[in-house]
Amino acid sequence: MTTDLQAIIEEIHATLSPRTGEGKAADYIPELANVDPKKFGIAVIDLEGRVSKVGDCDEPFSIQSISKVFTLTLALGKHGETTWNRVGREPSGSAFNSIVQLEHENGKPRNPFINAGAIAISDLVMSGHTPREAIGEIVRFVQYLADDAGIAIDPAVARSETATGFRNFALANFMKSFGKLTHPVDHVLGVYFHQCALAMSCVQLARAGLFLAANGKNPLSGHTVVSSQRARRINALMLTCGHYDGSGDFAYHVGLPGKSGVGGGILAVAPGRASVAVWSPGLNANGNSLIGSIALEMLAAKTGWSIFGAPHA
Numbered sequence: 001m002t003t004d005l006q007a008i009i010e011e012i013h014a015t016l017s018p019r020t021g022e023g024k025a026a027d028y029i030p031e032l033a034n035v036d037p038k039k040f041g042i043a044v045i046d047l048e049g050r051v052s053k054v055g056d057c058d059e060p061f062s063i064q065s066i067s068k069v070f071t072l073t074l075a076l077g078k079h080g081e082t083t084w085n086r087v088g089r090e091p092s093g094s095a096f097n098s099i100v101q102l103e104h105e106n107g108k109p110r111n112p113f114i115n116a117g118a119i120a121i122s123d124l125v126m127s128g129h130t131p132r133e134a135i136g137e138i139v140r141f142v143q144y145l146a147d148d149a150g151i152a153i154d155p156a157v158a159r160s161e162t163a164t165g166f167r168n169f170a171l172a173n174f175m176k177s178f179g180k181l182t183h184p185v186d187h188v189l190g191v192y193f194h195q196c197a198l199a200m201s202c203v204q205l206a207r208a209g210l211f212l213a214a215n216g217k218n219p220l221s222g223h224t225v226v227s228s229q230r231a232r233r234i235n236a237l238m239l240t241c242g243h244y245d246g247s248g249d250f251a252y253h254v255g256l257p258g259k260s261g262v263g264g265g266i267l268a269v270a271p272g273r274a275s276v277a278v279w280s281p282g283l284n285a286n287g288n289s290l291i292g293s294i295a296l297e298m299l300a301a302k303t304g305w306s307i308f309g310a311p312h313a
């Protein structure tokens, strides 16, 4: 089996490039509909820091729900295991913005990666902070993870989502009615919308996720971000909950912990091997990048990186 990652991702990119534009880019956040649907980038960073990249891999895009991995990490750092008093750890089997389950479960979201759960996590990250301070802390944390001070929020995307985030307002108000949010709803959503509006390239995203592939320590910067146990647990949540009601399908086809965003990005973690980021805006029916998911399936098949078994013969 070849381990020439650059050759592998170039081949995947060449194979799938004619299909970019398939799927449907998110347009419920109007600003996201302005992105060229044919964008396609892949970046892989191994534990020695070797970067393999192809296509639109240096162009920042809206990471949207991928930010939920970073805010969960922050919340766990601040609140430890008590974080789980506020959100569960079970796959939802529902759409990313579903409100149905919340009523049955008394306002406690199933997991930190569906919208309701991530809003509860934003509330936790805020503790002791104004919304502006909390947003600043999230940006600095992601800059620290990626070791890149150039990472910033796209204010147009944050404004666009604030103007049209009716569903998220409904979810947050619903949780507030159950006493499950500490801060005012508009403050919590201000933080949530801004974290989702972080703009990062595939290369920056792969760097930011590298600690999860390396037992909690970023091998490039030398920073210990979390314990190895916590890294394993975050990976477990990404595997079981990272793709909404498509999480089982992603585990079946790709076999790696991953987190998608409606901007068309996916961060995937190959524990002990590499961190991978892909970007292609067209989404499948579950709101996950269509071509990005196929690219990761091809990468996992070609490298034998699935966590579920030995490499193909």
Ligand code: GLU
Binding pocket: 063, 064, 065, 066, 096, 097, 115, 161, 168, 196, 260, 261, 262, 263, 287
């Ligand atoms: N900001 C998006 C929302 O709340 C995130 C959804 C996603 O990326 O899956 O609707």
